[in-house]
Amino acid sequence: MLKYVGKRVLLFIPTLLIISVLIFFIIQLPPGDYVTSYVAAMAAEGEIFTPEQIEGLRAQFGLDDPWYVQYFNWMKGIITRGDFGYSFEYGRGVWSVIMDRLYLTLAVSFVILVFQYVVSLPIGIYCANHQYSVGDYALSFIGFIGTATPNFLLAIIIMYIIYIRTGNVYLGLFSTEMLQNGMRWEYVPEFLGRCLIPILVIGTSGTCGIIRTVRAQMLDEQARQYTLTARAKGCSEAAITYKYCLRAALNPVVSGLAGSLRTIFSGSTVSAIVMNLAIQGPVLLAALKSQDMYLAGTIVLIQAVLVLVGTLLSDIALAWLDPRIRFSERG
Amino acid sequence: MALFKKKKATDESYYLASQWALMWRKLKKHKLARFSLAILSVLYVLSLFADFFAPYGLEEFSSVYKNTAPTRVYWQDEEGRLSRPYVYKLKKVNDRKTFTVVISEDTSQKYYVAFFVPGVEYRLLGFIPCSTHFYGLVNEDGVPDRSARLNIFGADSNGGCIYSRILFGGRVSLTIPFVAAAISFVLGILLGGLSGYFGGWVDNVIQRLIEVLSAIPSIPLWMALSAAIPPGIPVAAMYLYITIILSFIGWTGLARVVRGKFISLRNEDYVMAARLAGVSDFKIILKHMVPGFLSYLIVSLTLGIPGSILGETSMSYLGLGMKAPATSWGVLLKETEDLVSVAQCPWKMIPLIFVVITVLAFNFLGDGMRDAADPYK
Numbered sequence: 001m002l003k004y005v006g007k008r009v010l011l012f013i014p015t016l017l018i019i020s021v022l023i024f025f026i027i028q029l030p031p032g033d034y035v036t037s038y039v040a041a042m043a044a045e046g047e048i049f050t051p052e053q054i055e056g057l058r059a060q061f062g063l064d065d066p067w068y069v070q071y072f073n074w075m076k077g078i079i080t081r082g083d084f085g086y087s088f089e090y091g092r093g094v095w096s097v098i099m100d101r102l103y104l105t106l107a108v109s110f111v112i113l114v115f116q117y118v119v120s121l122p123i124g125i126y127c128a129n130h131q132y133s134v135g136d137y138a139l140s141f142i143g144f145i146g147t148a149t150p151n152f153l154l155a156i157i158i159m160y161i162i163y164i165r166t167g168n169v170y171l172g173l174f175s176t177e178m179l180q181n182g183m184r185w186e187y188v189p190e191f192l193g194r195c196l197i198p199i200l201v202i203g204t205s206g207t208c209g210i211i212r213t214v215r216a217q218m219l220d221e222q223a224r225q226y227t228l229t230a231r232a233k234g235c236s237e238a239a240i241t242y243k244y245c246l247r248a249a250l251n252p253v254v255s256g257l258a259g260s261l262r263t264i265f266s267g268s269t270v271s272a273i274v275m276n277l278a279i280q281g282p283v284l285l286a287a288l289k290s291q292d293m294y295l296a297g298t299i300v301l302i303q304a305v306l307v308l309v310g311t312l313l314s315d316i317a318l319a320w321l322d323p324r325i326r327f328s329e330r331g
Numbered sequence: 332m333a334l335f336k337k338k339k340a341t342d343e344s345y346y347l348a349s350q351w352a353l354m355w356r357k358l359k360k361h362k363l364a365r366f367s368l369a370i371l372s373v374l375y376v377l378s379l380f381a382d383f384f385a386p387y388g389l390e391e392f393s394s395v396y397k398n399t400a401p402t403r404v405y406w407q408d409e410e411g412r413l414s415r416p417y418v419y420k421l422k423k424v425n426d427r428k429t430f431t432v433v434i435s436e437d438t439s440q441k442y443y444v445a446f447f448v449p450g451v452e453y454r455l456l457g458f459i460p461c462s463t464h465f466y467g468l469v470n471e472d473g474v475p476d477r478s479a480r481l482n483i484f485g486a487d488s489n490g491g492c493i494y495s496r497i498l499f500g501g502r503v504s505l506t507i508p509f510v511a512a513a514i515s516f517v518l519g520i521l522l523g524g525l526s527g528y529f530g531g532w533v534d535n536v537i538q539r540l541i542e543v544l545s546a547i548p549s550i551p552l553w554m555a556l557s558a559a560i561p562p563g564i565p566v567a568a569m570y571l572y573i574t575i576i577l578s579f580i581g582w583t584g585l586a587r588v589v590r591g592k593f594i595s596l597r598n599e600d601y602v603m604a605a606r607l608a609g610v611s612d613f614k615i616i617l618k619h620m621v622p623g624f625l626s627y628l629i630v631s632l633t634l635g636i637p638g639s640i641l642g643e644t645s646m647s648y649l650g651l652g653m654k655a656p657a658t659s660w661g662v663l664l665k666e667t668e669d670l671v672s673v674a675q676c677p678w679k680m681i682p683l684i685f686v687v688i689t690v691l692a693f694n695f696l697g698d699g700m701r702d703a704a705d706p707y708k
Contacts, residue, residue: 019543026551030558148637148690150644153664153683160673169670259545266549270645274669281550285649288554300551307546 004319008312016308023300024071027293033063034088034291041290061088074294085294089287094298098280102302105279109264109306111195112203116260120207121253124214125241131219140215143208152270155201159275162197174278198275202268206260210253217249251322257314258307265303357703364699367692374689378501382453384465385495386481389658391451393480395421396490398676399434402482404444417441418468420479442468442479449475485678487666496658497682503659505689507574508639512632514578519585520628524616526586527593534590541583549580549642550649557651573652577639585631592624633697637690644686660686 035057039049049057058064062073077083084094123143127136149157163169174191221227222245230240269281280299287296358364377384399421408414419436426433448467455461470476480486484493526537556576560569596602597620605615621628640660646652647661648668663682667673673680 015539015542015546018539019546022543023547023551026547026555029555144691144694145687148641148687148694149683150641150648150664150686152645152648153667153680156667156670156673157680159670160677163670163674262545262548269548269550270648285550285554288551296551300548303548304546307548308542311542311546 001319005316008315012308012312016305019304019308020075020301021071023304024074024293024297025067027288027291027297027300028067028070030291032291033058034061034293035063037290038088061086070293074297084298087287087292087295089290089292089295094295097283097295098298098302101278101280101283105281108198108202108277108279109261109268112199112206112264112268113260115199115203116206116210117253119203120210121214124211125218125246127211127215128218128222129241139211143211146204146208147212149204151201151205152274154204155197155271155274158197158201198268198271198277201271201275202264206263210256210260213252213256214249217252218245221245221248247321251318254314254317254321257317258311261310262303262307265307354700354703358699361699361702363695364703367695367699370688370692371696374501374685374692375505377498378505380455381495381498381502382455383461383463385492385498386450386464386467387492387495388451388453389491389496389499391477391495392486392489392491394490395423395434396480396482396486398488399482399486399490400676401485401678402480403436404481416444418444418479418481440470442470442476442481443473444481445469445473445475450477484681485676487663487679493663493678493681496663497660497685500658500660500663500682501685503570503653503657504640504643504661504686507570507577507643507659508636510571510574511577511581511639512635514575515581515585515635516628516632518578518582520589520621522582523586523589524593524621527590528597528612528616528620530594530597537586537590541586544580545583552576552580553646553649553651557646569653569657573643573646577642577646580642581635581639585628585635588627588631589624592627593620596620596623630697630701633693633700637693640686640690640693 035054038057039054042049062070065073074085077085082095084098086092087094087097090097123139127139130136146154159169174194218241227240227244230244235244265281268277268279269285271277272279272281273285280303284296284299286292287299382388402418404416404418406413406416418441419438420440420442421434422437424433424435425431444466445468446466447463448469449462450464450467452460452462466481468476468479468481470479480492482492482494484497487493487496522537522540526534553576556579557573560572564572602615602619605619610619643652643659644661644664647654647659648665650665653659653662660682663679664686666676667679667683
């Protein structure tokens with residue numbers, strides 16, 4: 001087991017390096033650079049730059065070098081000094097821009113991930129144990145609708161319903177009073193209400209996916225010989241469900257962990273714009289649009305690292321769950 | 332005796348039927364899948380003949396009808412008697428008190444709903460010149476009149492008919508996913524197959540590639556790739572590019588499934604026999620191994636289509652995909668981008684119903700196909 005984990009961790013580093021090159025390459029792929037989009041934005045406001053000024057700006061930002069030189073300098077800064085570069089748009093270090101929103105982003109993503117598993121596992125098990133019952137049909141139907149609706153539109157629909165019902169517009173996690181007066185106990189219910197919308201919106205599609213996988217897997221496992229054997233020797237139904245079937249059924253769910261992390265990050269960007277959440281998605285989109293490359297690169301890199309860590313954790317969890325994987329890697 | 336004979340005949344046809352005939356038979360038994368197939372056929376026919384079924388062409392909009400609600404159709408005349416369905420024209424009225432322009436119905440003239448009326452000229456299926464539309468409005472003399480409009484789903488911010496645009500948008504939204512799925516399919520089978528069949532370093536390289544690609548969040552990928560699309564190209568080409576972008580991201584999941592299947596099939600006796608008989612690797616893959624799980628691939632293809640439809644919506648929403656005046660469901664839904672526009676014009680959410688129905692139908696069809704995929708079970 002330890003050897004397996006060590007091998008996986010070692011593979012993590014070259015993969016990360018390749019990803020960082022690829023990210024940097026992709027981000028600088030669109031034609032033009034930050035200076036181009038900056039000059040265009042200033043021209044729209046009536047300020048015209050001379051070609052010499054533009055050249056000067058470009059030299060100042062180090063955008064004249066070929067992309068691999070820029071990449072090398074960026075990486076050198078990260079590895080030797082922990083310096084993630086400079087955000088042209090914000091006029092300060094990338095890391096400080098990211099820190100503004102990092103905790104909230106991580107908290108939101110983590111809560112959504114936990115929500116997905118906490119809600120979907122019991123529902124999936126219930127649906128499998130009560131196949132073709134009213135509850136199964138109802139929950140499966142809701143699940144289907146949830147996967148079929150684009151996240152950001154679900155956000156608008158939920159906000160619209162809340163607006164019709166209560167007359168309040170719940171945009172963002174914090175109301176203006178909360179931001180002015182700081183957090184107080186009396187705001188907690190409203191804050192929780194505001195949190196629920198993004199969790200529902202971003203978490204739904206993943207939740208529905210997991211419900212369907214768990215249901216299908218549980219049904220498969222319940223038809224296996226070993227389940228019959230367990231039942232024949234007098235195991236309780238609870239033991240059969242949780243100790244036998246669920247353990248085997250969890251395999252694809254666990255290996256989907258990295259995928260659902262990625263969906264949360266991508267799905268949350270569009271939804272966050274709609275819901276005006278102060279997380280990293282909208283910043284990333286703006287940075288990509290204005291070609292603020294170090295900021296965009298760092299955010300994507302952080303997300304990629306989290307997804308990779310997710311993959312790593314899910315592989316380790318799989319090896320722990322399923323002895324066959326452990327042994328095949330060893331032999 | 333007759334009964335017995337009949338049973339035997341069906342039995343024989345059951346045992347003699349090919350794998351595909353059995354699958355089709357099993358799929359037909361799945362009610363929900365059959366129903367979904369019917370709905371999808373209707374949607375595809377509607378968009379294929381969009382010129383005919385849509386009352387208005389894409390270039391027909393009217394500033395009076397900007398953001399107006401679905402046109403009210405009257406069934407009763409002034410005395411309350413049942414009448415041929417008719418509508419009133421909308422007109423701009425200057426409100427003398429508030430000095431604002433108000434849109435109201437002009438009740439001086441009725442326009443009757445009629446079927447098979449001549450309208451904007453088009454080419455049916457691209458080559459048959461035609462000008463008949465499924466429905467339209469005629470005035471009291473029975474002459475087609477295009478100054479009044481019947482927007483059954485309301486109008487968008489340009490005053491175009493949302494229903495017509497949904498049908499035209501369906502041409503894009505219902506076909507892009509197919510092309511995207513086809514490209515993902517080829518890439519997935521090829522790379523997944525190579526990875527699973529050869530194993531060793533090939534497997535390692537491809538697996539790392541998949542890991543790398545799936546660790547990059549999709550939005551930067553979309554942005555970078557769609558920024559690489561040259562601006563001002565024709566809509567058809569743009570649509571092809573978007574397809575390619577979607578499939579570049581979509582193949583990794585399929586490749587993983589294919590690899591798993593290949594690994595489990597690689598050690599089967601019949602593959603070993605083929606290899607010993609000197610069949611080339613390429614032929615073993617295509618002729619011996621792929622048919623063994625082709626049905627599963629078709630299922631995952633069907634289940635992959637909804638993902639691309641939703642992907643297209645998000646891309647257009649972010650302004651990375653199709654752009655107006657070209658129409659797709661994503662472009663239509665872009666009008667509902669904030670709470671204000673939805674609160675003012677809730678009918679702009681109608682395209683969403685089409686998206687949801689299509690995605691659900693593909694999901695149910697895929698489920699039915701999964702059950703049918705293994706007809707010998």
